Structures are given as C-alpha cells and as structure tokens.
Amino acid sequence: MIFNTYWFILFAGIVIPVFWMLKKPFLRVPFLAVACAVFHYHYAGPAGMAPIIALGALTYVLGLTRNRFACIAGIIVSVLALCFYKYAHFLTGEVLTLINPAWGPAVEVSAKKLLPGLVAPGGSIYLFVPPLGMSFFAFEFVHYLYEVRKGAAPLRNPLHFLLFAIFFPTLVAGPIKRFGQFVPALQDGANNVNSADVAEGLRRIATGFIKKVIIADNLTLAIDYYVPQFEALDLLTRWFIFTLIAMRILMDFSGYSDIAIGLARLLGVKIPENFNWPYAAKSIQDFWQRWHISLSSWIRDYVYIPLGGNRHGLVRKILNGLIAFALVGLWHGPAWNFVIWGLYHGLGLAICSNYAAVPSAGPKLQGWLARSPRTCWVATQLFAWLGWLVFFYPVPQALRMAGLLFGVK
Amino acid sequence: MNPLETFLKSAPVKHAFSLLVGLAVGVLFHYLLFRLTLPVQPFIYVAF
Amino acid sequence: MTAVEIFRQLRSAFAPKTLICGVLIGFGALCLLGRQAARENLHKHFIRFTQWTGPETKYYPTVNEMMAIVRAKIKPGQILVVVGGNSVLRGVGQPPERVWTKYLQENLGDGYCVVNFAFNGSGVTDGGAVAAEALRREFPRQIYMANAAPTQGSVPDGSVVYRFMFWDAYHKGLLVDDPARNAAIHESHKLPYYAEGMNELHAREWLDHWFYFQDFWNDITLVKFNTVWGFYVPGLTKFLQPRKRLPDPEPDFLAMPMSSRYVEANLEAEMLNVRGCSVYAYNKDAEGKWQPYTPVWDQFFAATKGLFPPELKQRTLILMSRNSPYYIRRLAPDEQERNDLAYLDAVKNWQKIGYASMDYGSDFTIDDYGDRTHLTWHGGVKLAKLVSVKVGAMSQELGYLDKR
Numbered sequence: 001m002i003f004n005t006y007w008f009i010l011f012a013g014i015v016i017p018v019f020w021m022l023k024k025p026f027l028r029v030p031f032l033a034v035a036c037a038v039f040h041y042h043y044a045g046p047a048g049m050a051p052i053i054a055l056g057a058l059t060y061v062l063g064l065t066r067n068r069f070a071c072i073a074g075i076i077v078s079v080l081a082l083c084f085y086k087y088a089h090f091l092t093g094e095v096l097t098l099i100n101p102a103w104g105p106a107v108e109v110s111a112k113k114l115l116p117g118l119v120a121p122g123g124s125i126y127l128f129v130p131p132l133g134m135s136f137f138a139f140e141f142v143h144y145l146y147e148v149r150k151g152a153a154p155l156r157n158p159l160h161f162l163l164f165a166i167f168f169p170t171l172v173a174g175p176i177k178r179f180g181q182f183v184p185a186l187q188d189g190a191n192n193v194n195s196a197d198v199a200e201g202l203r204r205i206a207t208g209f210i211k212k213v214i215i216a217d218n219l220t221l222a223i224d225y226y227v228p229q230f231e232a233l234d235l236l237t238r239w240f241i242f243t244l245i246a247m248r249i250l251m252d253f254s255g256y257s258d259i260a261i262g263l264a265r266l267l268g269v270k271i272p273e274n275f276n277w278p279y280a281a282k283s284i285q286d287f288w289q290r291w292h293i294s295l296s297s298w299i300r301d302y303v304y305i306p307l308g309g310n311r312h313g314l315v316r317k318i319l320n321g322l323i324a325f326a327l328v329g330l331w332h333g334p335a336w337n338f339v340i341w342g343l344y345h346g347l348g349l350a351i352c353s354n355y356a357a358v359p360s361a362g363p364k365l366q367g368w369l370a371r372s373p374r375t376c377w378v379a380t381q382l383f384a385w386l387g388w389l390v391f392f393y394p395v396p397q398a399l400r401m402a403g404l405l406f407g408v409k
Numbered sequence: 410m411n412p413l414e415t416f417l418k419s420a421p422v423k424h425a426f427s428l429l430v431g432l433a434v435g436v437l438f439h440y441l442l443f444r445l446t447l448p449v450q451p452f453i454y455v456a457f
Numbered sequence: 458m459t460a461v462e463i464f465r466q467l468r469s470a471f472a473p474k475t476l477i478c479g480v481l482i483g484f485g486a487l488c489l490l491g492r493q494a495a496r497e498n499l500h501k502h503f504i505r506f507t508q509w510t511g512p513e514t515k516y517y518p519t520v521n522e523m524m525a526i527v528r529a530k531i532k533p534g535q536i537l538v539v540v541g542g543n544s545v546l547r548g549v550g551q552p553p554e555r556v557w558t559k560y561l562q563e564n565l566g567d568g569y570c571v572v573n574f575a576f577n578g579s580g581v582t583d584g585g586a587v588a589a590e591a592l593r594r595e596f597p598r599q600i601y602m603a604n605a606a607p608t609q610g611s612v613p614d615g616s617v618v619y620r621f622m623f624w625d626a627y628h629k630g631l632l633v634d635d636p637a638r639n640a641a642i643h644e645s646h647k648l649p650y651y652a653e654g655m656n657e658l659h660a661r662e663w664l665d666h667w668f669y670f671q672d673f674w675n676d677i678t679l680v681k682f683n684t685v686w687g688f689y690v691p692g693l694t695k696f697l698q699p700r701k702r703l704p705d706p707e708p709d710f711l712a713m714p715m716s717s718r719y720v721e722a723n724l725e726a727e728m729l730n731v732r733g734c735s736v737y738a739y740n741k742d743a744e745g746k747w748q749p750y751t752p753v754w755d756q757f758f759a760a761t762k763g764l765f766p767p768e769l770k771q772r773t774l775i776l777m778s779r780n781s782p783y784y785i786r787r788l789a790p791d792e793q794e795r796n797d798l799a800y801l802d803a804v805k806n807w808q809k810i811g812y813a814s815m816d817y818g819s820d821f822t823i824d825d826y827g828d829r830t831h832l833t834w835h836g837g838v839k840l841a842k843l844v845s846v847k848v849g850a851m852s853q854e855l856g857y858l859d860k861r
Contacts, residue, residue: 004445006660199427199473202480206434213444218686417466431479438480439487440684441645443674446621447515447685448660 002043002172003259004213011039015168016266020198025190025342032167032267033159039168040132048131051221055081056165057140063154066131075142082138085130091335109267125206133172135331139298144179146302160186169263173256175274175294181323185269186334202267208258216251219244228400231409238405245392246385249326250279253292254284278384282376284352285346287384295331314354321353332391337398341390348383458772480608491669494676495521498529498575500701504553505573506584507705512618513577515685516678516700519671520626523574523588527596531570535595536857538571538846538848541585542603545778547575548837550710550827557837564845581775582764583619590769591631592667598857600848602774607803608738610644610760613638619837621658625671628662633766641763710827711835718828719783727829731784732792735799741816747795749802757803761810770811772855774847779818781826813851 002008022028040049055078062074083091097101110251131137144164148154155161164179165188189197226233226241232243257274264271274294281287288296304324310317322343329342356366369376389398403409416422500510503526510516512526531537540558542548548556558573565571573584581603589601605611614623615751624631645651665671678684679700686696710718738754765773779785788796800816807814817840818825825836832840852858 006442006657006664008443009442009445009664010660195473195477196471199431199471199476202434202477203430203471206437209437209441213441221686413463414466415602419465419468419787422861424469424472424475426470427475428472428479431476433479433482434476434487435480435483436487436806438485438667439491440674440749442668443670444685446517446671 003256003263006211007042011035011042012263016263019267020193025187028190029159029163029186033162035164036166036168036171040166040171040366043172046250051085051131052079052134052137052165055137055141056162059144059165060158060161063145063148064156066148066154068149071145074145075149078138078141078145082134085134087330087334098263107377131330136170136174136176138174139176139178139295139302139331140165143176143298144301147178147180155183167269168263169260169267169269170271173253173260175257175272175299177271177294182271183271185271188270189264189268191268192234193266197265197268201267202264204258204262206262208255208260208262209253211251211258216248216255219248219251223248227401231405235405235407238401242385242401242405245388246279246381249388249391250275277383279386280377280379282373283350283380284383287380288345288349290385295328299328299331303327307326312356317352318350321350325349337390337393337395340395341387344390348387469602474549487670487673488668490636491671491673495519495669495672496525497676498525499676499679501528501529502529503572505509505556505558506576507553507703507707509700509703509706510679511576516675517621517666517671518584520591520622520629520631520699521574521672522675523584524591525678527570527572527588527592530572531596532567533566535570536568536852537589537592537599538565538569539585539599539601540571540575540578540603541589541591541601542581542605542776543579545831546572546602546604548707549577549831550708551832551837552707552709553705555709555834555837557832557834557841560838560841561845561848564841565848569638569848577599578616579619580616581605581773582611582613582623583615584622585658586765586773587615587622587626587632590633590766591626593633593769598852598855600772600774600851600855601769602776602844602848604776604778605803607777608757609766610757612651612760613641613763613765614645614739617654621662622660624662625665628659628666630666631634633769635763635766638763638766652828665794680775692838698834699703710833711824711832719781719823724787727784728787730829731780731788731796734780735792735795738802739795739797747791747798754802754806757806758810761807765812767811771813772851774813774815774844774851776844777814777816778830779816779821781818781829782821783823783824783826784829813845813847815843 008393015032019032019035021030022031040052044052054314057072058077062070066084092103096107133209140246144155151356155164160183161179164177164182167186168178169180172175223241223244226237226389227245230238230241254275261271263271268361272294274292276290278287281290304320307314307320307323309320316345325348326339327338328345330343332338356362386402389401392398393401490572499522506518508514515544517774523582527537527539532552533703533767538560538561546557548558551557556573558571562569562571572585572588586601589599612620614620614627619730621634630748646655676686682697682699727743736752740750742748780796785793797819800819818836820860821836821839825839827833827836
C-alpha cells in the first residue's frame with residue numbers, strides 16, 4: 001500500500017506545498033524531518049519505529065566516532081538486527097528444522113519462555129515481525145558505517161542523518177540511497193527546488209502510477225485468475241501469462257521506484273535510478289546493471305568486492321558471486337524460493353561471465369553470440385523471466401509451470 | 410540541427426507538448442483518486 | 458528520426474511552468490466536470506441497481522447519483538418511497554420487468570414515486586437510507602423502507618461494504634447532525650473490526666467532496682467506457698464497454714427448476730439459517746412456553762440505538778422478511794411457534810423504539826419464494842400489495858395526504 005492510499009495523498013498534498021512555501025532551507029530541512037517522522041509513525045507504528053530509532057541512533061553515534069572497530073560493531077549490529085527481525089523465524093522454523101526436526105520448535109519454545117511479554121495472542125513472537133522497511137534501513141546503515149570506516153566524513157548534522165534514514169519517498173522500498181550522494185542532493189533541494197523539478201516530479205509520479213495502478217494491478221487480476229488453471233491453458237496462453245508475470249513485477253516495482261523518485265524530485269531531491277530498461281538486457285550481467293540497480297550495486301560494493309570479487313581466481317570468483325546472489329535472494333524474504341532464485345541468478349551469471357574460458361567451444365560460442373544480439377536478448381530474458389516463476393511460486397509449482405511452457409506435463 | 414529538430418525545439422511546439430503532457434498528468438491524478446476507491450494491490454516490494 | 462527519438466527530443470525540451478499549468482487545468486477541469494456529473498441522472502430508465510452498478514463488480518454508486526435518480530423520476534406532488542435493504546428487496550430472482558417495486562408503484566398509483574435503492578447484502582442504514590436522508594429537505598414527504606431479520610440490529614453508518622455511502626453524504630454535508638447517532642458511531646468504531654479502514658474512508662470522502670472524482674469517473678464508467686477492468690465484468694475483449702450497455706442479468710426464479718432453487722445439498726445449512734432467526738432469542742420456561750431470552754433482545758436494542766435521527770424514525774418502515782415455507786414446514790411444531798414469536802416480537806420491538814414495522818411471508822406459498830428468503834415475482838406481487846397498504850396508512854399517519 002503506502003503510496004496508493006488516501007492518507008498518503010493527503011500527507012503529500014500538505015507536506016510538499018508547505019515545503020515549497022517555506023522558502024528558507026533552514027526551515028525546510030527540519031520541517032521535512034518532522035514530516036518524515038509523522039509518515040514513519042503512521043505506517044510503522046511505535047513498535048515498528050522504535051527499533052529503527054535505536055538502530056539509527058546507534059549508527060549515527062558510532063559514525064561520529066570514526067573509529068574503525070566501532071563502525072564494524074555497528075555494521076554487525078545492523079546485520080544482526082536484520083537477521084533477527086527478518087530471518088529468526090526462518091532460521092528456527094525452516095533451517096534448524098531441516099537439520100533436526102526437533103530443534104526448530106525447541107528454540108521457539110525457549111524464546112517464548114525467555115521473552116513471555118513478546119508472545120502475541122496467536123502464539124507467534126511479536127519481535128519476529130520485521131519493522132516496516134527493515135531491509136532497506138539495514139542496508140543503508142551498513143553502507144553508511146562501511147563508508148565512514150573507509151574514511152568518509154560522517155554526517156554531523158543529526159537532521160541530515162535522520163532524513164537519510166527516514167526520507168519518506170524512499171523509506172518503505174528504496175531505492176537504497178548512498179549518503180554521499182543523498183545529503184548534497186537534499187541540500188540542493190532545500191536550496192533550489194524549482195518549477196523544472198516539480199514538472200519532472202509530477203511527470204515521474206504519473207508514470208509510476210500508470211505502471212502500478214493501470215498496468216500492474218490489472219495484470220495481477222489476470223495472473224491470479226489464470227495461474228491456478230495454468231495446466232488447462234493452451235500453450236500460447238501459457239506463454240502469454242508467463243509474459244504477464246514478468247511484466248507485472250517490472251511494472252509494479254519500477255512504478256514504485258518512479259513514484260519514489262518523482263516524490264523526491266518534487267522536493268528538489270534527485271535520488272538514483274533503480275531501473276534502466278532491464279528487459280532490454282542482452283546478458284545477465286547487463287540485466288543486473290539495469291534491474292534494482294540500487295540493490296545490485298549495494299551487493300557488489302558491500303558483499304561481492306569485500307569477499308574478494310574476481311581478484312582470487314575463477315573458483316573464488318564464482319563462489320563470491322553465488323554468495324552475493326544468494327544474499328540478493330534472501331534479502332527479498334526468508335523463504336527457500338528466494339534463496340533458490342538468487343542462486344539461480346548467481347549460477348547464470350557465473351556461466352555467462354566464464355563460458356568463454358572453456359577451451360575451443362567457449363570462444364566459438366562467444367563469437368557466434370557476438371554476431372547474434374537477438375539470440376542473446378532472447379536467452380537473457382527467457383532466463384530472467386523463468387526466474388520470476390521461482391520468485392513468485394513455490395519451487396515445485398514453478399518447475400511445473402516452467403515445464404508446461406515447453407509442453408512438458 | 411535538422412529541420413525536424415528545429416521544429417521540435419521551437420517554443421510553440423515545446424509549450425503545446427508540455428501542456429498536453431500536463432493535462433494528461435492532471436487527468437491521471439484525478440482518475441487515480443477514483444481508482445483508489447477500489448481495493449488496491451499492495452506494492453510487491455513493500456513486503457521486502 | 459525515430460518516434461522514440463522524437464519523444465526524447467520533446468521530453469528534453471519540456472516547459473516546466475506550462476506543464477504544471479496543464480496539470481492544474483486538467484485536474485481542475487475534471488473536478489468541475491465531476492460537479493456537473495453529480496447533478497446529472499446517469500441512470501436513464503432506472504429500475505434498480507444491477508450487478509453491474511453495484512459494489513460486487515467494483516461499481517460504487519454515490520449519494521449524488523442516487524439523488525439525481527430521484528430528482529429525474531419524481532413528479533411534482535408525489536410522495537417519495539425509497540426502498541433500501543438487501544437482495545430480497547432489490548428483487549433478486551425477479552427479472553427487471555417484474556421486480557416487486559414495479560408492482561408497488563402500480564399499487565400506490567401516481568401519488569407516489571417508488572425508487573429501489575436496495576443492494577445485495579446491505580443493511581437498514583445503507584444505500585437507500587442515506588439517499589432518503591440526503592433528500593429529506595427537498596422531498597420531506599417521504600417513506601423509507603428496509604428489511605431485516607428478527608433481533609438483527611445494524612450500525613448507524615452502514616455495513617462495511619456500503620459504509621462509503623454514509624460518509625460520502627456526511628462529508629458533502631447532506632446528513633442530519635444527530636448527537637445520538639454520532640455517539641453510536643463513535644461507540645461502534647471503538648471495536649477494531651469497525652474501525653478498520655476508517656481513516657482511509659474519511660480521507661477518500663473528504664477529498665471527494667472537493668474533487669468529485671467518484672461522480673466524474675462513475676459517469677465515464679457508466680456512459681462512456683468501463684474504467685475498472687476485472688473478471689467480474691463480462692467479456693475479456695469487451696472490457697471497455699460502458700456499463701450502461703450491460704443488461705440487468707437478474708434471472709426469473711419461476712423459470713428455474715425447483716431443484717436449483719431449493720438445493721437438497723444445502724438443506725442442512727439453510728435449516729441452520731432458519732433456526733438462527735429465533736433459536737438464540739428464546740428459552741422455554743418451566744411450563745414449556747417460549748420466553749424471550751433477555752440478553753439477545755437487549756443486544757438488539759443496543760444495536761438499534763441511534764440508527765436514524767429521531768425525526769426520520771417515524772417515516773422508516775422496517776420489514777421483517779420471513780423464510781420460505783419450504784423450510785418452515787420442516788421445523789418441529791414448537792420451533793415453528795418460536796419462529797412466529799420471533800417475527801412478531803421483532804415487529805413490536807421496532808415499533809417500540811419509534812419505527813413503523815411489519816412482517817410478511819406468513820401466508821406465502823413455496824412458489825412465492827425463489828429460495829429460502831428471496832421472492833419470486835409472484836411473491837413480489839403479494840409483498841407489493843401488503844406494503845402498499847402499509848405505506849398508505851403511514852402516509853395518512855404522517856399527514857402526507859393532508860398536504861396534497
């Protein structure tokens with residue numbers, strides 16, 4: 001929900017014009033900070049806001065110390081918080097149970113005994129409910145501390161840090177910001193928001209809503225209607241629905257990003273793009289430079305490269321890629337299908353970036369593909385789109401659907 | 410600059426196009442207010 | 458230059474202020490057109506709201522829309538009769554040319570104007586109730602009716618699906634400001650179930666009273682092209698066709714075989730429903746006589762508090778819809794007695810709190826019913842006859858006939 005609610009429309013309809021009317025940057029920044037806090041409180045509630053405030057305050061203070069170990073400690077806390085909120089239930093319920101069926105329930109029972117006040121009436125543990133936007137917060141805080149640890153100047157102005165953390169256009173689902181880029185953009189917006197920003201922002205928001213409300217939501221209706229009867233459909237309709245599934249996720253998420261970017265632009269703030277025609281990509285590397293750019297670049301900078309990237313030989317390079325993509329998958333949620341989806345892309349990327357090294361056949365294939373960009377495009381898109389089946393559906397169903405696309409029952 | 414580019418960059422065309430886009434955006438925003446009266450699908454990535 | 462290049466060229470040369478002016482003009486023009494649409498009758502030859510003009514297919518009629526229907530239909534000097542309530546009074550199973558409100562109009566004659574604003578599953582305070590209240594000053598000689606089951610109360614601002622109608626009218630300043638009702642609404646919204654979605658509903662209706670998006674786009678949906686696609690509207694390839702072109706699909710119960718109206722497999726569930734009308738409301742005393750079970754009736758009185766402003770109670774007729782004899786006959790004799798008692802007590806209790814009330818169906822036949830509760834057109838003729846007599850008497854009591 002969030003952007004497609006009347007409350008948000010009223011909120012934006014008041015906050016943005018008041019921001020314009022304030023004129024002075026020293027008024028605009030605190031006003032925006034208060035507005036963002038109201039937004040956060042409304043959608044996350046006190047229970048969702050408290051852990052983020054605690055984590056944010058810790059990150060801010062540790063950043064100010066510029067101490068390497070303090071920053072590392074902060075990174076660890078952010079990662080642990082993310083793991084706890086998002087993956088504790090998954091770890092106890094799924095991973096431990098997989099190792100030993102008795103372990104998972106035993107840990108949950110102990111947790112409930114240790115933390116009786118945190119058990120909801122239904123028996124689930126309150127604390128396991130992740131605060132709104134937790135994945136985005138954690139990644140932004142890790143990025144902040146990592147950069148400060150590497151020598152970047154920390155944010156001294158607490159309002160700037162607060163806005164970096166809870167800037168309402170990007171609070172819920174990104175794009176994942178970089179503070180080195182965001183804070184100057186924020187100051188620029190507070191100083192110079194003008195009619196060109198407003199016009200571009202309005203156009204961008206409209207584009208986002210067309211993608212979401214007019215295209216993606218209607219595609220969802222069709223998908224929800226046809227997928228349960230996928231097997232009974234003729235081959236052509238199956239491929240049609242398969243295409244709709246791929247279009248729906250693109251339209252939904254890039255629509256969201258357009259609205260977020262457009263809203264920020266109404267405040268004069270330019271935030272990075274998240275999509276660049278991903279369905280025009282002609283290789284898997286190319287796809288990941290175009291799809292959810294803020295996430296893939298974050299994973300590259302803060303997971304893949306620190307793990308060694310491609311600097312330690314082929315095996316390490318492939319392993320690092322697989323770890324990075326498994327994390328990309330897991331970032332989406334604590335479920336096996338996301339992990340498999342991530343590994344699927346990691347494997348695809350490993351093959352795609354290394355096949356040329358296979359003696360004899362590799363260079364030949366590379367040469368042929370270089371001469372057939374359409375084949376590259378079809379293969380890349382087919383790979384990425386098949387991946388959406390695993391992303392959205394349980395693995396057995398996704399495999400069955402993939403088989404049915406090729407006439408295999 | 411070829412004649413078409415010159416034409417596209419001329420003030421009347423620029424203003425006419427901008428006005429049309431603006432009108433379309435205004436109409437869309439009005440429709441959006443109506444469309445939200447119906448149950449809406451949550452954004453997929455909000456869940457992540 | 459390709460089309461994409463031309464578009465990019467144009468996009469790079471935006472005139473921001475002109476674009477912003479365009480946004481304001483486009484949005485503002487539609488708000489004005491919305492105000493205009495709110496005054497027009499979008500439903501020419503209106504009989505009732507159909508499947509295509511009801512919330513089940515994502516069409517949400519506005520209070521202005523209903524008011525415009527009345528204004529277009531009523532002739533000077535006529536007493537307004539607004540029919541609200543649920544699918545029974547909407548005439549489910551009665552084809553449009555034989556809907557019961559048509560017979561009611563015929564029976565009442567030219568001195569009355571009957572409009573059917575009932576909706577499937579709606580309660581006594583939904584739809585028609587809101588429209589009638591909004592028209593109270595324009596057409597003070599009015600009777601509003603709705604149906605209910607014994608011991609069934611309601612919520613002053615309507616059931617969840619239809620609550621938008623009340624708040625639509627409220628934010629447009631069309632309703633009576635009744636402290637008792639406000640208090641009852643305040644109470645009901647303390648319950649989490651009722652409170653859910655209220656912020657959004659208030660924001661929506663408050664915005665609509667400025668921008669008139671519901672009236673404008675309902676007009677487009679109905680008359681120009683369907684703006685909300687979904688599988689509930691027929692014809693995947695014709696989803697853009699305006700809804701006014703879609704015929705009222707209501708079937709004729711009497712043309713359907715008995716086995717599909719009174720489904721054997723549903724007998725047990727339907728008997729539960731039938732018993733449910735009275736089973737919790739009575740206990741047997743030592744002599745074996747049915748006595749009202751007070752907590753249930755107390756709950757009824759609590760759930761009818763503040764439903765309508767005091768000045769609108771007397772003109773409100775609550776009909777108690779009895780179930781088909783097909784099921785009643787299957788009750789044990791003492792259960793039948795309890796069932797009768799429940800309907801009669803419900804009528805008395807509605808009267809006690811200031812409303813007009815009557816029950817119907819005690820002498821109806823199986824063929825008068827299409828299923829457990831809905832009437833065939835044949836039953837509709839009988840209902841129209843009973844109700845027209847009651848409406849006549851109410852008009853007399855309310856002094857409507859003196860002012861003619």
